[in-house]
Structures are given as C-alpha cells and as structure tokens.
Amino acid sequence: MIRDMFPINRSLTGAGVRQTLAIIARHIDLTVHEVATGTPVLDWHVPMEWNIRGGTIRTLDGRCLVDFAQNNLHIMGYSKPVHGVFSRAELARHVHALPDQPDLIPYRTGYYADDWGFCLPDRLWQTMTDDSYQVDIDSDLSPGAMTYGEFFVPGETQDEVLITCHVCHPSLANDNLSGIAVATALAALRAGRRGRLGYRFLFLPATIGAITWLARNEARLDRIVHGLVLTCLGDDGPFHYKQSRREGATIDRAVAHVLAQAGAPHAIMPFNPYGYDERQFCSPGFDLPVGCFMRGVHGTFPEYHTSADDLDFVKPEALDGSFAVLDTLLDLLDRDCTYERIDGRGEPQLGRRGLYRAIAGQREAGGATQMDLLWFLNLADGRHSLLDMAIRADVPFGRIEAAARLALDADLVRPVAAREA
Amino acid sequence: MIRDMFPINRSLTGAGVRQTLAIIARHIDLTVHEVATGTPVLDWHVPMEWNIRGGTIRTLDGRCLVDFAQNNLHIMGYSKPVHGVFSRAELARHVHALPDQPDLIPYRTGYYADDWGFCLPDRLWQTMTDDSYQVDIDSDLSPGAMTYGEFFVPGETQDEVLITCHVCHPSLANDNLSGIAVATALAALRAGRRGRLGYRFLFLPATIGAITWLARNEARLDRIVHGLVLTCLGDDGPFHYKQSRREGATIDRAVAHVLAQAGAPHAIMPFNPYGYDERQFCSPGFDLPVGCFMRGVHGTFPEYHTSADDLDFVKPEALDGSFAVLDTLLDLLDRDCTYERIDGRGEPQLGRRGLYRAIAGQREAGGATQMDLLWFLNLADGRHSLLDMAIRADVPFGRIEAAARLALDADLVRPVAAREA
Amino acid sequence: MIRDMFPINRSLTGAGVRQTLAIIARHIDLTVHEVATGTPVLDWHVPMEWNIRGGTIRTLDGRCLVDFAQNNLHIMGYSKPVHGVFSRAELARHVHALPDQPDLIPYRTGYYADDWGFCLPDRLWQTMTDDSYQVDIDSDLSPGAMTYGEFFVPGETQDEVLITCHVCHPSLANDNLSGIAVATALAALRAGRRGRLGYRFLFLPATIGAITWLARNEARLDRIVHGLVLTCLGDDGPFHYKQSRREGATIDRAVAHVLAQAGAPHAIMPFNPYGYDERQFCSPGFDLPVGCFMRGVHGTFPEYHTSADDLDFVKPEALDGSFAVLDTLLDLLDRDCTYERIDGRGEPQLGRRGLYRAIAGQREAGGATQMDLLWFLNLADGRHSLLDMAIRADVPFGRIEAAARLALDADLVRPVAAREA
Missing domain, CATH: 3.50.30.90 (Domain of unknown function DUF2172)
Structure with missing residues (x-):
C-alpha cells in the first residue's frame, strides 16, 4: 500500500490527495468529502486547489x-x-x-x-x-476543492474514538504514508467488528483538513472520548507518545499503560501546541483528549522532510509493531469498563465458585492470576475502570479483563455506566 | 507467652484456637465468641470445626x-x-x-x-x-463452631482503633505468635488507661474470622477510624508497613511518621489485595483505614511457613522494639487533636507569657523547642492536626504535643472537634 | 545610601529609626507613622522607646x-x-x-x-x-513611640503588592541596609509609573512593626494579593526564596519562574514559622501570600549578626543583581493577566494576519517566537494567566507577554478579569 502511494504527488489539495484516498478506499469503505475553495472554516478558508x-x-x-x-x-x-x-x-x-x-x-x-x-x-x-x-x-x-476521507465504524454507544492521519505529504514514506497505512489497517480490522465505542478514521490534509472537519462537526464533538493522531510509524526507532493538552486524559493513561506493559522502548512527551493535528484537536474551546502516537519525532531524525524518507526508510517490522501496539490500545479502550460488586462489600469466597480452579486452568493461556482476580474484586466498587485497576496493579489490561470475565461469569459483579475521558 | 502458645496446634477452628485464647485471657479480659458452623457471614459460611x-x-x-x-x-x-x-x-x-x-x-x-x-x-x-x-x-x-477473641477498651469518644492479629497458625512463632503477643501486651497496657479513642483488639482465625467479625459488626463499622493488622513482629529485620487501600489515611501517615522519627530501618509498601486480614478490612464496601504492620514480609524470608519459624527465630529485642513503636503509634493516634488559636490571628507574644522560659526549662526533658512552638502556633488554625504539624515540621509528634500543652496552658489555643481518618 | 545609613544606631524604636526613615524619605515620599508606647496591637503592646x-x-x-x-x-x-x-x-x-x-x-x-x-x-x-x-x-x-515608614504607589485596581523590610538593626550592612536600599530603589522606580497593581512599601521595626501594621490595617488585608519580605540582598551568594505558608501562591510560583528564567544560582526553601516578618504576615488568621526574598540566609553565613556584616561585605553588583531580579518580578506581577480567545475555539490563521512576519520582525529584539505565540493562543482560554503559560511553556514571561500583545493587536484575544493570589 505504501509502495502504491509513494509515487503520488500530494499536497493540501488536488489530484494527488484524491488518488491517495482512492487507494485507501480499496481497503475500507471510505467516504470522500470535497469542500469547495473559499468555504469558511472556523478562522480559516478552504484554499485554492493546486x-x-x-x-x-x-x-x-x-x-x-x-x-x-x-x-x-x-x-x-x-x-x-x-x-x-x-x-x-x-x-x-x-x-x-x-x-x-x-x-x-x-x-x-x-x-x-x-x-x-x-x-x-x-x-x-x-x-x-x-x-x-x-x-x-x-x-x-x-478554485476547486479540498478533499478528505472519513470512515466510521459505529459502536454500541454514541462514544467515539478519533483516529486521524495526514495525507498531504508527497513522496515521503514515514511521514506519513506509514501513518496512512497503519490507520487503514486498523480501520479495516475494526470494520468487521462491533464494539462498545465507535471508531472514526480521518484522512486529512494537515491543519486545514483538521480545522475543516472540526468546523463541520462542531455540534457533535462531545462524542469524541479518545483520540490519536498517527504519524511516522515505520522507522525503527522507539515509540513516542505526545500527551493530549489535558495530560491526564484516559487516552494518555491508556497509551502509557500499553507501552509500558508491551515492554517496548518508548518515551512519553508532554503536550505542546506544535506538531501534527493534535494541536488543532487540542486547541482551546475544543480541547479534545487527543494525543499523537509516533515512532520518530518530527524534526529530530535526519531523514525528516527529505528524499531520504523513502521506501527503504520504512521497515515492515516497524509497521507491524506499530500496528500491534495500536490494535492492543484500541481493544483496551473498547473493552475498558467499570464494574461494581453485586453483593456490595467484602471479599467473595472464590473456592466454592470454582474460581481457583478456573484460574489454574487459565494459567497456560496467559489469563488472570489469582492476584489479578483479587485486584479486580478489590477495586470493583463502581469507581475504578479496568484500566485504573491494571495501572494500579501494574499488570497487563488483558489479565484484569480476564479476571473481570471470571467474576462476571460467577455473578460477582455487574457493569456500571462507563465514565469516559 | 509465645513459649506457652507454641506447642498448641491451631487451625481455623478447634481446640487449639480455644486454648490459645485461654492463654491470651490470662493477660486481658477477653471475650470469646463461638460462631456455629454453617452461619452465613457475608459471602461465606462458617466452616466445619476441625x-x-x-x-x-x-x-x-x-x-x-x-x-x-x-x-x-x-x-x-x-x-x-x-x-x-x-x-x-x-x-x-x-x-x-x-x-x-x-x-x-x-x-x-x-x-x-x-x-x-x-x-x-x-x-x-x-x-x-x-x-x-x-x-x-x-x-x-x-459441625461445631469457629472461635475468636475480642477485647475492647472504651474511649471518651465513639471512635475506635482496630488492632487485629490471626490466631490460626500452628507452631509458627513469628507468623503469628509474635503478633498475638504484641497485641496482647498493647491491650493489657491500654486496659489500664482511658483515652480519647476506644481500642478494639481482635484475635481472629485468618480470613473467615475477619469476615465473620465484619458481618456481625457491619452496622457499626463507621466507628473504626484507624486500624492495624499485626503479624511477624519478632524477627530481627526492618519494619514493613503496608498501607491501607486509601494509601493516604491518617493511619498511613501516622505509621510513616512514627517510623521515620524513630530512625528505625523500615519500608512503606503500597496496598495490594493479598496478605493478611487487611485485605478483608480494605475490601470494597468496607474500605476501612486499616494497614498491616510487620517486620518480615510473608513469603520473603526463608523461615516463612516452615518449621524454621520456631522459638529461636523470634528475638525478645525484636518483640520489644515492635511493641515500642506500636505503643508510640497508639499514643499518637489517641493524642492527635486539632487546635485553633483563641485570638484567631497573628503570632502571640511568647515572652510576656513566660513561654521562652518554659521552653528553656523543657530542653533537658526533650520537650518542645521554640521552633516547635512556633510551628504549632502557626498551624493552630483549626485545619491542621498535631500529626499534620509534626509531619510538616518534620519533628517528633511528642514535641509538637508538648508545644500544644504550653500553648493550652497559656490560654492561646482551644481544641476543636477532631476530624478522623 | 547604605553608607549614609550605616553609622546610625537603630533599634525597635528611637532616634535611629527616625534618622533612617529620613534618609529613605530623600528618595521617596515616605509617610512616617508614630505609634505611642503601650498601644495594644493584636496580642502585643508597642514597647517603651529606647x-x-x-x-x-x-x-x-x-x-x-x-x-x-x-x-x-x-x-x-x-x-x-x-x-x-x-x-x-x-x-x-x-x-x-x-x-x-x-x-x-x-x-x-x-x-x-x-x-x-x-x-x-x-x-x-x-x-x-x-x-x-x-x-x-x-x-x-x-514612654515614647514606635516609628515606621510607609509608601504606597496606587494601581488601577485595589489589589496591592506588599514589599517590606526591617529597619531595626544597627550597623549591619547586609542585614538589613541592603534590603532597605533595594526596597527604596524599587519604590522610587514604581513611584513614576502607574500599573495594574498598587505597591505598598513598608519600612518596619521587625516583628512589632509588622504586628502593628497588621493590627492597624486588618480590615483591608484582602487587598494584599502578593507580598515579599526583603533582606540580605547585598552579599555575593546565590538567591534564596522562602515560600509563603501556602507554598503554591502566585508569588511563590512567580519568584521560582523569574529565578529559573534568569539562570541565576538560587534555591527555593519551604515555609517555616521562623525568620523575618513573613512569619507575621503568614501567621494563622492572616496567612497572606508573602514570601521572603534574600541572598544569604540568616544564621548561615559567618558574618551574620556580627561586625563583619559591614560596608565591605555588601557588593554593589550584588545589590544591582537583586534589584534587577525583583524589578523583573514586580513587572511580571503587574503585567500578569488572563486572556480568552475572541472566537472561542480553534487555532487562528496566523499567516493572513501577518503574524509570522511580525514574529520574524521581533526575533532580533528577543520577542515572541512562533512557539510562544502558539502556546499563548493554545492556553488563552480564560483559565490560564500569562504566568501559568510561561511556566508550562518554560520560557521567559516576557516572551509570552510579547505573544499576547501580538494576539491582542490582531484582535484574537481579550483580557478577562484577573484571578489573583
């Protein structure tokens, strides 16, 4: 896919963006929006087409x-x-x-x-x-139009996760064909599933694309409970996550948790108002919980914004690794949930419900340990999400979730209304 | 006392627990409870007697x-x-x-x-x-009964401190005859005094004993303002304190303060839902401010749960040291109090009240320094307890308390209603 | 000025204080207060004149x-x-x-x-x-009087900054003729300007002077939004700032910011109830946001409270440096302000307003960078002051302020009511 997109000349507008979106549309049922030159969008206007x-x-x-x-x-x-x-x-x-x-x-x-x-x-x-x-x-x-692509996988609730990438750079492979490819792969995978959250994928010309989307969707932005901007995911460097402006949103905590549990070399960076479209999503008045997920950081690797950011610079293993972390993360966000104990108090008797045996049975499969189940039952008070628990217990989310399933099957807990973002 | 208890075979139920409680009852006026096999207690039932x-x-x-x-x-x-x-x-x-x-x-x-x-x-x-x-x-x-012991020293208020230990281990000296002995000694000492707080000592079969006590006292648990589980207090290792689930309760801050001021080697550990009966007291719905005080930590010393945890493993000096720290701690909790300045504002004139002379007179006796008195008077605003002050000033609680007495005698302050836990 | 004041014998009361205030009055339009011996002031009485x-x-x-x-x-x-x-x-x-x-x-x-x-x-x-x-x-x-000096520069608002120093030490140059000289220089400079905040300079006999001023101004203390006690500003050591009792007041954050951005060697110290008149201003009931700014710390340098604290011990460069930092600080406090974006949301288009050119034009003059402007626009949400922004962006306050001016000139923001202290 990256190889197909690489030769195309892209810019904010024009034929190259349309060709790129057409390639993306081979994989997912993409809606292509054309917004006429001159359309006012917040403080901006859609520019001439080039x-x-x-x-x-x-x-x-x-x-x-x-x-x-x-x-x-x-x-x-x-x-x-x-x-x-x-x-x-x-x-x-x-x-x-x-x-x-x-x-x-x-x-x-x-x-x-x-x-x-x-x-x-x-x-x-x-x-x-x-x-x-x-x-x-x-x-x-x-005069012409600016073009962007949108793909939405509805969820069971109105809450949405926003995944965006920029599609306006010409023949640069890491920045950002890698982001486009990973976003498309995530979208294709999500398309076949129905989860709790909706997933909205945006393929945008940088800045003006994000501003245009914000302007056209201003009335429904409260649905966005988490968001990520994806870029530079194909180099072989460590992961970098730039936090949202809130620097403590669930997305910020979730990414830090997933990266830490993955054992992958990574760094968490504070928010700043420069960078990619997170700066638009995190601008005042919107202040959405949107961070930026990347490997190489713009401006800090020698290939950045040069002809050396080519097909050789992007490694399949790096793309795979980026995809895997993000897929884990999206799963986590979708499956994060808050439970409360049905009997309201105390530590239930695990033995008579066969839970010790159930845990022993899961051991091989990487399921919950006894300690995971104890953490889950201890924090299942309607005020801790599974992510909160996994962070406090310092174990992978999946193990706490496995513990939750055991407890759910044993009628020990019930889900409570989620508290997002 | 440990020597007397050591040969007895204890378990969750049975003659050994009764014999052990009889030994404890030689020192304090213990109430022995028998709870019939099959009695429902929260999610559990009292087991068969063995x-x-x-x-x-x-x-x-x-x-x-x-x-x-x-x-x-x-x-x-x-x-x-x-x-x-x-x-x-x-x-x-x-x-x-x-x-x-x-x-x-x-x-x-x-x-x-x-x-x-x-x-x-x-x-x-x-x-x-x-x-x-x-x-x-x-x-x-x-069918028979489960047996546990309870001893209560009433205080001037309805607030209570809960001190518990487990009495269900057979011939293991540190885990937990040491805890029983220290708890009994603390109880015997408290019995002769009347303080602000009540002290409730529980000698419980682990887990089912704590659950039973919680079930039978559910309506009055709001009286418990601080609590400690005592175990493994006789080995010669450093102190360990596992915080309550709240990890910032007064008991957690008080123990950290006392250990730091004692200059004793120690470590403060985060809460986790494994361990001793603190996991029951800290279970959701109850979430009492109860930590666990120990020297050796279960599972981490080679003698743990083996025949090497015998009478030789427990040292009199270690028991004494444990007792001394805990006695200091219970005194602190009892004497912790909040004051406000009678004149409401400003720094009072110490000299004309003879307070500089009073301080000089106390110097030999380890009383308050001038700085302690200044800290006390500065923070006596109705919002800082003596413990808050001692922590902020980083001096022993007793010196701040001595300062409080000087100020009280000089009619500079009055106590305000305590805020516990 | 220090040379003139040095030979005078000062104490809490008496001719020396009056002579010293007369020297100060050569530079600023000082009001001299005489408070009769025996006047009750809070818990104290004005003492005999010596x-x-x-x-x-x-x-x-x-x-x-x-x-x-x-x-x-x-x-x-x-x-x-x-x-x-x-x-x-x-x-x-x-x-x-x-x-x-x-x-x-x-x-x-x-x-x-x-x-x-x-x-x-x-x-x-x-x-x-x-x-x-x-x-x-x-x-x-x-019987006689206690004498102190007061000088007020009114501001556009009722909010005031309190700057105090003690005038009761005899021939000691650093402690505190240096403080008197720097305070007088700051006062003389402020006298010629009208800012947002009023500046109240007090030249007080230590302790009793501060208590007297507090007693006589108790009804209007809510005007004091920031305050500093100045002392020991002439030695050649690093700066020390002792925080107010609140340890997070705007003055505490502002001093830390100014010192960090100045690149000057310095240390920030926690509050304690000993020291200079900050202990009076921070006493309970008042608890004003007043810290203490100094170079050498009382009791820690060998010349302290000896005849070695003489004219040679005080260096003109050190006084200059102290003055410069404090002048920067007072400017910052006066110019700190909160803005909100007029259009309420999003990142405005800088290019069409000529803001990129404006920034390029400022570059030589140490004005705002593009990043500073982006920080300002991102945080101009009515909830962040310029100081908050400068701290988060970790750049000098002046650059954020320059960014604010650019945005103000471009009609992108408007000031909102200040939140002080």
Whole structure:
C-alpha cells in the first residue's frame, strides 16, 4: 500500500490527495468529502486547489537538470506556474537545498506564499554555474476543492474514538504514508467488528483538513472520548507518545499503560501546541483528549522532510509493531469498563465458585492470576475502570479483563455506566 | 507467652484456637465468641470445626517415621481422617516437602480441600523408599463452631482503633505468635488507661474470622477510624508497613511518621489485595483505614511457613522494639487533636507569657523547642492536626504535643472537634 | 545610601529609626507613622522607646577599652542605663563575645529583658584581666513611640503588592541596609509609573512593626494579593526564596519562574514559622501570600549578626543583581493577566494576519517566537494567566507577554478579569 502511494504527488489539495484516498478506499469503505475553495472554516478558508503536471530546470541548450517527473519533491508545494529564463542569481532565490545533507532533496511547501520554488540536492546545485537557466513549472492554482476521507465504524454507544492521519505529504514514506497505512489497517480490522465505542478514521490534509472537519462537526464533538493522531510509524526507532493538552486524559493513561506493559522502548512527551493535528484537536474551546502516537519525532531524525524518507526508510517490522501496539490500545479502550460488586462489600469466597480452579486452568493461556482476580474484586466498587485497576496493579489490561470475565461469569459483579475521558 | 502458645496446634477452628485464647485471657479480659458452623457471614459460611488427635506414617513393620506428636506441622491443616496402607506413589500425592530446604517441614493447609496430607523434610522423604506405608490420621471434621477473641477498651469518644492479629497458625512463632503477643501486651497496657479513642483488639482465625467479625459488626463499622493488622513482629529485620487501600489515611501517615522519627530501618509498601486480614478490612464496601504492620514480609524470608519459624527465630529485642513503636503509634493516634488559636490571628507574644522560659526549662526533658512552638502556633488554625504539624515540621509528634500543652496552658489555643481518618 | 545609613544606631524604636526613615524619605515620599508606647496591637503592646547616647567600659585608671562611639554594636539593644564599678565576674554576666570568631563584635538585643550588656571581640575580652571596671551606659527607656515608614504607589485596581523590610538593626550592612536600599530603589522606580497593581512599601521595626501594621490595617488585608519580605540582598551568594505558608501562591510560583528564567544560582526553601516578618504576615488568621526574598540566609553565613556584616561585605553588583531580579518580578506581577480567545475555539490563521512576519520582525529584539505565540493562543482560554503559560511553556514571561500583545493587536484575544493570589 505504501509502495502504491509513494509515487503520488500530494499536497493540501488536488489530484494527488484524491488518488491517495482512492487507494485507501480499496481497503475500507471510505467516504470522500470535497469542500469547495473559499468555504469558511472556523478562522480559516478552504484554499485554492493546486495541481501540477510537471516542472523542470534546463540549461539554455536544453539539457534537463531538474525534473519533477523524477522526484515530486523537486517542486515546492503550491508553486505557481512559471515559464522563462532566469539568471542563476534570480533562480537562487527560488532554490532550496541542504548544504549539510548535500545528496538529499528537501521537502518544502509554500501554501499561502504566492511563490514558486525548486528543491534539489546541494551537490547538484553547486555544479549549476551557468549564467542563466530555462525554468518551467506547469501548475495551476484555482478554485476547486479540498478533499478528505472519513470512515466510521459505529459502536454500541454514541462514544467515539478519533483516529486521524495526514495525507498531504508527497513522496515521503514515514511521514506519513506509514501513518496512512497503519490507520487503514486498523480501520479495516475494526470494520468487521462491533464494539462498545465507535471508531472514526480521518484522512486529512494537515491543519486545514483538521480545522475543516472540526468546523463541520462542531455540534457533535462531545462524542469524541479518545483520540490519536498517527504519524511516522515505520522507522525503527522507539515509540513516542505526545500527551493530549489535558495530560491526564484516559487516552494518555491508556497509551502509557500499553507501552509500558508491551515492554517496548518508548518515551512519553508532554503536550505542546506544535506538531501534527493534535494541536488543532487540542486547541482551546475544543480541547479534545487527543494525543499523537509516533515512532520518530518530527524534526529530530535526519531523514525528516527529505528524499531520504523513502521506501527503504520504512521497515515492515516497524509497521507491524506499530500496528500491534495500536490494535492492543484500541481493544483496551473498547473493552475498558467499570464494574461494581453485586453483593456490595467484602471479599467473595472464590473456592466454592470454582474460581481457583478456573484460574489454574487459565494459567497456560496467559489469563488472570489469582492476584489479578483479587485486584479486580478489590477495586470493583463502581469507581475504578479496568484500566485504573491494571495501572494500579501494574499488570497487563488483558489479565484484569480476564479476571473481570471470571467474576462476571460467577455473578460477582455487574457493569456500571462507563465514565469516559 | 509465645513459649506457652507454641506447642498448641491451631487451625481455623478447634481446640487449639480455644486454648490459645485461654492463654491470651490470662493477660486481658477477653471475650470469646463461638460462631456455629454453617452461619452465613457475608459471602461465606462458617466452616466445619476441625480437631485432630494424632497422625503418623509408619513402615509396614511398625516403625514410626512421621508423627504429629513430634511436630504439628506434619499434618496438613483440615486433613480428613485416614487409616490404611498406601503405596509410595499414592502417598506421594499427599506429601509436601521442600527440596530446596530439605531439612525443614513446610506448613500447609487444605481448609476446603476435602483432602489429607503430610508435611515432612525432603531429606526424610527421599529416604522413604519402601513400596508401601501405613498411614493414620485421627482427626474429625464436623459441625461445631469457629472461635475468636475480642477485647475492647472504651474511649471518651465513639471512635475506635482496630488492632487485629490471626490466631490460626500452628507452631509458627513469628507468623503469628509474635503478633498475638504484641497485641496482647498493647491491650493489657491500654486496659489500664482511658483515652480519647476506644481500642478494639481482635484475635481472629485468618480470613473467615475477619469476615465473620465484619458481618456481625457491619452496622457499626463507621466507628473504626484507624486500624492495624499485626503479624511477624519478632524477627530481627526492618519494619514493613503496608498501607491501607486509601494509601493516604491518617493511619498511613501516622505509621510513616512514627517510623521515620524513630530512625528505625523500615519500608512503606503500597496496598495490594493479598496478605493478611487487611485485605478483608480494605475490601470494597468496607474500605476501612486499616494497614498491616510487620517486620518480615510473608513469603520473603526463608523461615516463612516452615518449621524454621520456631522459638529461636523470634528475638525478645525484636518483640520489644515492635511493641515500642506500636505503643508510640497508639499514643499518637489517641493524642492527635486539632487546635485553633483563641485570638484567631497573628503570632502571640511568647515572652510576656513566660513561654521562652518554659521552653528553656523543657530542653533537658526533650520537650518542645521554640521552633516547635512556633510551628504549632502557626498551624493552630483549626485545619491542621498535631500529626499534620509534626509531619510538616518534620519533628517528633511528642514535641509538637508538648508545644500544644504550653500553648493550652497559656490560654492561646482551644481544641476543636477532631476530624478522623 | 547604605553608607549614609550605616553609622546610625537603630533599634525597635528611637532616634535611629527616625534618622533612617529620613534618609529613605530623600528618595521617596515616605509617610512616617508614630505609634505611642503601650498601644495594644493584636496580642502585643508597642514597647517603651529606647534611646542611647553613649556607653563605655573603662579601666579604673580611666583608659577606655570599649566605646559605643566606636561601634554601636558594642551596646546590647535596649540596654538600660548603668553607671558603676563592676568586678570582672559581675561584668562577665553582661558581656557577649564570640570565642570562635575572636575578632568580631556580635550583635545582641534584649528588647524585653530589663538588662544591659556589652558586645566585644573575644580577643579584647580575654585581655581584660583587671579585677574591676568602670561601666557606663547613658541610655533611657521611656514612654515614647514606635516609628515606621510607609509608601504606597496606587494601581488601577485595589489589589496591592506588599514589599517590606526591617529597619531595626544597627550597623549591619547586609542585614538589613541592603534590603532597605533595594526596597527604596524599587519604590522610587514604581513611584513614576502607574500599573495594574498598587505597591505598598513598608519600612518596619521587625516583628512589632509588622504586628502593628497588621493590627492597624486588618480590615483591608484582602487587598494584599502578593507580598515579599526583603533582606540580605547585598552579599555575593546565590538567591534564596522562602515560600509563603501556602507554598503554591502566585508569588511563590512567580519568584521560582523569574529565578529559573534568569539562570541565576538560587534555591527555593519551604515555609517555616521562623525568620523575618513573613512569619507575621503568614501567621494563622492572616496567612497572606508573602514570601521572603534574600541572598544569604540568616544564621548561615559567618558574618551574620556580627561586625563583619559591614560596608565591605555588601557588593554593589550584588545589590544591582537583586534589584534587577525583583524589578523583573514586580513587572511580571503587574503585567500578569488572563486572556480568552475572541472566537472561542480553534487555532487562528496566523499567516493572513501577518503574524509570522511580525514574529520574524521581533526575533532580533528577543520577542515572541512562533512557539510562544502558539502556546499563548493554545492556553488563552480564560483559565490560564500569562504566568501559568510561561511556566508550562518554560520560557521567559516576557516572551509570552510579547505573544499576547501580538494576539491582542490582531484582535484574537481579550483580557478577562484577573484571578489573583
């Protein structure tokens, strides 16, 4: 899937986003929204649609030095059309290169800049010493639409988990084809199940996509009880989780629990208002419980926003590992629940209900231990969720849940109305 | 007292518990309760009464290899009667030994197991290579009663401190004759005094005893403002305190304060729902502020639940030290109190009331320092107890209390209604 | 100013305090209060006024060994008049010397002691081996008044910041001429400005001065939203801040923020009820948010309360540094404010308002970064003050404030009613 999406040129708007959503739609029953240029969305307006067909820098004798067809990073996003001969000095004002990484093409955009630009390896740029070059960009920037995808798996309750990723980066594999692929895989898996919570997957152009979705769904945002932005899930680094603005929401505690229990190298980072679309979801007035789940952190790995973030940089095992952690997490959120003891007090007699035998029987299967069951029964007072219990007992959620099932089967507990977020 | 109690065979029920309570009753005016087999108590029922007169394993030619009369640990608690010849293979299913501690007899029970068993040193068991053995257990398991002891020292208020220990272990000295002895000594000392709080001492068969007491006293549990389970107080290790489920109750803060000020090596452990009867008192619906005070922690010292937990393992100095800390603690709880300044505000003039001289006079006697008095007067705002003050000032409770007396004598403060637990 | 004040003999009352206030009044429009001896103030009474004209110890042949005219530390504060010949043994009961610091004169007082005393270098005292000495103290202790100074800079609101220092120590430069000088400089600077908050500067005899001011202003203490006691600001040690009794008041958080952002070596100390007049302001019933700001901590530096706390001990750079931190702090308190977003929700579009350009323009001037602006806009929800934001973002307050100005100019936010203390 990543291989299919990689060659496509994506930006905030345009054909590339639509092609990408079409690939996603092969796997899940995606709804594609088109929002017309100029539509007011909160403090913003949907921008002009940008499309590009080609772009080159040639020597005056016609030799092609830089060609969009070779690598779509070569053209700065939202470059306006240009055709003409430019002196090297004039061209230099439109060239982006990385002297410290001379073999790499940088990724640059100029969404609202009314400008054009080329990105090229510094090593190439240093060899371009002609007085003038022929420059052509065959693009257009005109009224159209912004496109985003949405997929919803309804749950038994109105509560929803929001999973989003950005679909506006061109040929960059980790940032964020990895996020798209993992989100799609999670969505495909959830589509076949009906859980307690609904799962809403959004494939959005960054910033303006999130703002547009927020604006169009403002009346129903109280349904969002947990949320995650997914990005950079394919590199082989440790997991990073940036907490929601609340820094103590259930999603924050759940992710920390799952990562700790998985024994995976990871770091929990405080919220800050920079980064990916969590900054929109966590903006004041909304302040949704949405964190950002990633491996590599934007701006901190050398391949970031360069042509080195390519198909080789993304590892299947890393994608698998990311998927596994997230799938565990979504399961946990769905199955988290609060119970109370039917008899209201005391420690029930486990032996006469066969619970010691039941536990012994589960041992091989990684089920609840006796201690897990005791923790569950001790905290099943209507005020502790299974996640609360798992955190306090410092054992995997699944074992507390297994204990809950034993107790439920033994008529020792009943579920109480969930308290979310 | 421990020496007297040691040889008795105790279990959840039966003659051994009654004999033990009779020994305790030599020191305090104990009330002995008998609760009939089958009585429903919360989720449980009082079990059959078990009594045992003897038990042996003999060679077929009559040589006695294992004899209950030698060590009552040899018979698994609640073993049903058995008489017959068993092949070694059959016997092996009823034998408990410790290959890693081959000279020790383990302690095992099978309260609800409808089984029988022998416990013996692995070294002996390995020498028993005959084809068959003559096995006899002369016990009976029949309707009767469960017995527990209670002793109450009334206080000036209805508030009570609960001190409990278990009386159901056979010849194990630290676990828990040490707890019984220390609890009895504390009770004997309290009996002669009248304090603010009542002190309720319970000598209980573990689990079922605590559950029975809870069931029979459910309507008046709100009187329990602090509580401690006492066990393993005679070994020479550091103190351990396992917090109540609330992990911030006054009892938890008081024990931590007393141990820290005593300068004794100690560790504070979080609550968990395993262990001694604190798990019953802290079960949901009750959630009483009851912690567990011990030296050695169950399951973590090699003598635990073996014949090595004998009279030599318990040291008089260790018992004394345990008693001293607990006596200090009970004094603290009784004398903890909240004061408010009569004039309501400001720092009073100490000099004209002779308080500097009073402090100088106390110096030799370990009384309040000037700083203690300043802390007391600063925090005597009706919202800080003496314990709160001692913790904030990081000085022994007794010095803050001495400061309180000086201030009380000088008409600077008056007590306000106590806030407990 | 310190040089001018240094030779004056100060005590709780008397001519020295009046002369000192007169020097302060050269710089600010000081109101001098005289409170008559015997006036009841809370639990205290204003004491007798003490004045001294001279004091000597002479040999019987008339050689002057100790002379108040040489150093006013030689006479214990509040010494009653005495004239006569005393044996060395009798004199010894009235002599204070420091065997461990034999060249230094200690500072001693006996405010309510009805006594007299001399302070002298131990090295001198050891040479005084005559049988008897002629002792003269020409002082008087009689009804008069206690004097203190007050200077108020009104603000736009009724909220006030209290800045106090003690003016009762004789020739000790750091403790507390440094505090007087810095407070006066802060007052002189504030006098020329009108801010949101009022600034009330008090120059008080320690303890009785603070108690008197509290007693006379009891009905209006709710105006005090922040407060600082200033002392020992001229030595070259690190800053120390002793928190208010609340240990989480805005003043406590603000001082910690300013010191951390200044990168100055410093330590934050918990509250205790000893020290300077913060103990009066933080006494129960008042419990004002008043901390104590100092460099050297009383009792911990060798020059403390000795003749070594002289003009050489106080460094101009240290005074400057103290002033700079405090001026920054007072600015912060005055400018701290809470904003809310006008559109109530979401992240506004910065580009179309020219805010990216504005930030780029500020870069040289140390203004807000883009991240600062994002933090501000994210937390401008009516529930976070600028100080809250600066602490969470871990950047200097001034940068968040610069961000606020940009947002205010762009009509993105409006101030909301301040929440103080």
